[in-house]
Amino acid sequence: MxxxxxxxxxxxxxxxxxxxxxxxxxxxxxxxxxxxxxxxxxxxxxxxxxxxxxxxxxxxxxxxxxxxxxxxxxxxxxxxxxxxxxxxxxxxxxxxxxxxxxxxxxxxxxxxxxxxxxxxxxxxxxxxxxxxxxxxxxxxxxxxxxxxxxxxxxxxxxxxxxxxxxxxxxxxxxxxxxxxxxxxxxxxxxxxxxxxxxxxxxxxxxxxxxxxxxxxxxxxxxxxxxxxxxxxxxxxxxxxxxxxxxxxxxxxxxxxxxxxxxxNNAFVVFFYCEDYGYSSHLVRSIAHGITRSGIQVELVDLEHTPHHELREWVAEAKGLVVGMPPQSSLAAQTALGIILAAAHQKQAIGLFEAGGGEDEPIYPLRNKFQEIGLKEAFPPIVIKEAPSAKIEKLCDEAGTDLGQWLTQDRTSKKTMASDTELEKALGRISSGLYLITATKGDVSSAMLASWITQASSSPLGVAIAVAKDRAIESLMQVGDRFVLNVLEENNHQAIMKHFLKRFPPGADRFAGIKTYAAKNNCPILADALAYMECEVSSRMDCGDHWIIYSIVETGRVANLDALTAVHHRKIGSQY
The missing domain is CATH 3.60.15.10 (Ribonuclease Z/Hydroxyacylglutathione hydrolase-like)
Incomplete structure (x- = not known):
């Protein structure tokens, strides 16, 4: 020694x-x-x-x-x-x-x-x-x-x-x-x-x-x-x-x-050329969204992975994400052929451009995967310049969609198995209806929420439960700011219908919705009964949700005579 x-x-x-x-x-x-x-x-x-x-x-x-x-x-x-x-x-x-x-x-x-x-x-x-x-x-x-x-x-x-x-x-x-x-x-x-x-x-x-x-x-x-x-x-x-x-x-x-x-664990495999274009940058953004659902992510280099390993990765994966390699790379072209031969219709697929200047055309490859019968988890991500915050958000949301698609059967089975007396009792806890809106730089997002409560009086603070697979979670880190919009009884159905629909990755959540900017630059709903501007103070891991404790900085009520919309559930495992 x-x-x-x-x-x-x-x-x-x-x-x-x-x-x-x-x-x-x-x-x-x-x-x-x-x-x-x-x-x-x-x-x-x-x-x-x-x-x-x-x-x-x-x-x-x-x-x-x-x-x-x-x-x-x-x-x-x-x-x-x-x-x-x-x-x-x-x-x-x-x-x-x-x-x-x-x-x-x-x-x-x-x-x-x-x-x-x-x-x-x-x-x-x-x-x-x-x-x-x-x-x-x-x-x-x-x-x-x-x-x-x-x-x-x-x-x-x-x-x-x-x-x-x-x-x-x-x-x-x-x-x-x-x-x-x-x-x-x-x-x-x-x-x-x-x-x-x-x-x-x-x-x-x-x-x-x-x-x-x-x-x-x-x-x-x-x-x-x-x-x-x-x-x-x-x-x-x-x-x-x-x-x-x-x-x-x-x-x-x-x-x-x-x-x-x-x-025992489902996973998504990323096939891309690590040294080409913006591949590594985009992979990180898409992968961040996928992992919110508890799905594992594996990274595989198209140019340096043995062919038998490529076949093994494809055979076991629940989802495939492919970054377009350079057309001049013979090794990558061969790898794409192996992936196409091994892919099967039970898998989900997502494609993105790498932005390296000579990308393999994305749409012919998309057609080939569709002919095999793979489910497209998100539309092809096409980039023409260095990834911006908006592109990163689009990638993150694309990954979130893929993760949610892969876990939908698991979620459905969990819901069907949880209709117990305990779940019914828990579901009798009623709550209000709210819309959280957040902006960071050029990126904005929104989420309907009901698991919200006042958590402190000095300082004034609220606690919000945010599911880990929600895209807005990345805009609610410590120090981030958001607006908590309170929905009004008998004047919330149109807002709920709009924000409950599935948006394509990168879509503007507020298109067609009247808003104005708060002091913290986050959107305030024009039809909100009240709003509060908040700053995230701390986060606590609570299983499939984050509890996000936030300090309320300012707020206003639009109609003192109106009431908050109330949400009643049947079972405790669903919103």
Missing amino acids: AALTQTHQAQIRQRLTIQTIDIDVNTTAIRSLDWDRDRFDIEFGLRNGTTYNSFLIQGEKTALIDTSHRKFEQLYLDALKGLIDLNTIDYLIVSHTEPDHSALVKDLLSLAPDIVIVGAKVALQFLENMVHQPFQSLRVKSGDRLDLGNGHMLEFVSAPNLHWPDTIFSYDHQTGILYTCDVFGMHYCDDHTYDQDSSLLKEDFRYYYDCLMGPNARSVLAALKRIDKLEIKLIATGHGPLLRYELPEWVESYRTWSLEQAK
Whole structure:
């Protein structure tokens, strides 16, 4: 076992410490230990804190793999300076751009501006929006190698969706260390660098998998296939202890759990050329809408995926989304032929242009899928310029439509099975009728709502239940503003009819409806009984809904003698 070389400790609100330790020849782990953290974003609570792991490899050239969380800024940079002159670092490998691993990239660039940032294409795009300054970069994908000298040859392995779209692994052929960032990690903080006592770790290891990796089980299995050929001696994770002593057991657990998950969960597969046009950007927007319905998303590159894997993806998918590849790509054209041959009429299909300048024509391909009998989940998305906020909204709503189409049978069965005395009793809770209207930049949306109540009097606040598969959910994040329109008794039927109809993706929800702008720029219905301008203060996960608590900033009643429209339900599982 390598010896502990240095420990830096400081008390900053919570217990934060830095551990630096040699884990192999010319290889050092820099572990930021967050002893008291009790929650990780909104995803799950923590019982044993967490760590953020970074790694330094010094061959003839030097590479740093990932940085740390913002709260460790001074501790981490001091530790790194104690190990090396920052200006001698040649490469910073960004495994993915989630802030708990990349928060200090900008700080590092300000101290050592000649560092070359190495990452997947999507990661480099994300970083451009994060650091807001020019930087040197090297884009890598599966199979690419980076020679650091002295035997340290790094090979990169793409692992999209684990659990971010830009994830890559790095494998050092000299040491047999596989650097996996989030994958195989756990939120567990103690003094042990390695997995000496697995009995203490297994529960947290499984909990972490269920929260972060389980939703993308097929992507896990695809990544495991890519690393099967590697002779792995140590897995250097981004969170928790490094895995050395029970390595086969940890890997096999991921395989077993993922196989179980993959059998039971519907998924949509995206076929596109990652490096072409705006494909990656559009995929993220469509996928965001799909995942609202609890449907998994898998990303497949048309140009670099073996033919047998293409057939497997198509055979198992419930839905297919295809981004138009360049006409000049023979590999992509062959892949499209394989997809058409394997597709079947029980699947849903969606097509989008990539905007790369020589896209495969979208409508002939659409006709071929329709001839097979596939259900078109949304009209073809055609773009002629860089994606704007409106295009992103259109893509998000297209994905939402596809997700809802794929879950409609599940929703119908749930409704039929829930007509119990309990459901009937719950349905007797009456509520008002409202229209939520939201605007952010050039994007506007609306939603009929009934699950609304006043939640506080000081400050004045309301709580709104918003289903996770509703498109407006993305406009109701913390800090966003909206208008709560109260519908009037005997004067709401036309408004309900209008807003209950299904709108095509990107359609103007307010066409034909008289509105005027509130102070927060969101639409106020001219026929509303009352309105309130609100700002989202917090969100709580409640199963299939978000409870969105908002502060009421101002409001007005149009008719003091009129009453609020009231909604009565028969059963509690339906609005």
